[in-house]
Amino acid sequence: MSSLGYFFAINIAFVSGQCQSDQQTLLLQLKSSLTFDPSSSVKLMQWRQSTDCCDWSGVDCDEAGHVIGLDLSTESISGGIENAASLFSLHYLRSLNLARTSFNGTQIPSKLANISSLTYLNLSDAGFAGHIPLQISSMARLVALDFSFNQFSGSISSIRWEHLLNLVYAVLSDNSLNGSIPRFSNASSSALDTLDLSGNRLRGSIPVSVFELKKLTSLLLSSNNLHGTVQLDKILNLGNLAKLDLSYNSLAVDESSRNYSFSPMLELLNLASCKLREIPNLKNQSQLQYLYLSENQISREIPNWIWRVSVVGLHCLNLSHNLLVGFQGPYSIPALRFIDLSSHQLRGNIHQLPNNLIYIDFSNNNFTSSIPADTGNFMPRLRYFCAANNGLTGIIPASLCNATTLSLLDLSNNSFMKKSDAFLF
Template identity: 45%
Template structure:
């Protein structure tokens, strides 16, 4: 191979290696918009407070990217975030997200109705965040969902059916104020469901027999529900 050809090849490999995993501009813009939207306590925050224009956003604490520089993970638990997430938040334009953890934040606000705009979401953590009101039925449109954590809030109303979320393995709804009864449709067909925690709620009616026949169920918590 000629020296010039070898040089071009090595240069190309270097460029590919360097670019791989580097935060994309559009993703960085969305994250900075999200930071500006959120009200958070800078004395508590260990992640958001350090996001800036200069650094590669894939290296920001709490942010995970794939090899193409697309944001696939946000872990912002316990960041002192208060207020609410707006329905038009930049968060819902981070469409490559597969993991989102916002637990231990916020003050009495409802769960936004827009999480269905994150079609790749596999893990959603919203526990211990003071959420009030109903569980949005649109969460059941997250067909890639594997883990759903909504425990220790002030959620009311009935539990929507999740029978379309065929990949669900863990559902945590404990320590809320959920009411109503469960039907055979609620968790029907969830062959991978291993953990279902509905304890410490205000549910009524009989326990559907099919809950005990889910093939992968290992932990079923219904106490004080």
């Protein structure tokens, strides 16, 4: 079962019984200890002594009336939870969601680890800061942990990952965590399905043990300070991989070996700014939807197999800022939504484009054809069209006026006719 499927399974397993009096007392004490705006509160303002706590918004109970789920996400809570002693006394609690609150730079209290029954902990975008307390490592039953979009700092090794043997979903993206990626012990038996450490300040190389996490479906390490060389054939060990993002580090991805083959279940591949010299071998990909290979050193022609690489259909293709010179024929562009081929040396004609495109960027190339006359007639969702700094000729098609969803059109620095009966500025 995927991590998302597991979370749904947690929620549907909640069966409310009649609330135990001690549980109701703890929740009312929790409410009184929290600072929140009553005018924008949706859940906490419904908590009243006169009603059964198992019927309160954001509260889930088991059949015995114990509180096992608490969801205060998007509530207008500010301050912190350091003094919320009653929260740490909810010993039956399995799921705690404080996402998208406003704790304004306060730290996670170490006493949170007292809730040893927790399997799901979501503190994303909650305004927490400081170090992640070491005591989190003692929460051995945790299956899912989301600390993304906070202001956490300090070493990522403050979590002793070797103690979290049941962890399936680990997301700590978009913080200020530093240090090196931990070396996972017992990697071959690890339960990890999702590891997202992107958008931090991690440094060093990617440890070999990461590529031994055989159950991984998502490995997201973008926008850090990682360095070293990653051999694509090492990723062969990740046979269940669906999402791989190593972009915007100081990594060099070596695709020179012809013996590698990505998992056929790959849906997203982002190797932007990874010093690639060739487009990786993706011919066996039937599920690929998002491919980002921008800001590399890829030269020669765009291979024609790339347009038919996916059975489900490639949605986004970004090959911008490389050294490509043309298109291997024969080819036709499939039903993409996003295509960015800007900043190359591409030459020749702009062919008829698929009708469900939302974003097109062909700028800073050497295209010399005219734009097909009916381009604007069959693109009902087009929002962005940029073909600036080319050698395009002819007239600007009047049909572009029919692209009513278009919010940006940039055709500057081309060789269009200055006046046209079909289109006037």
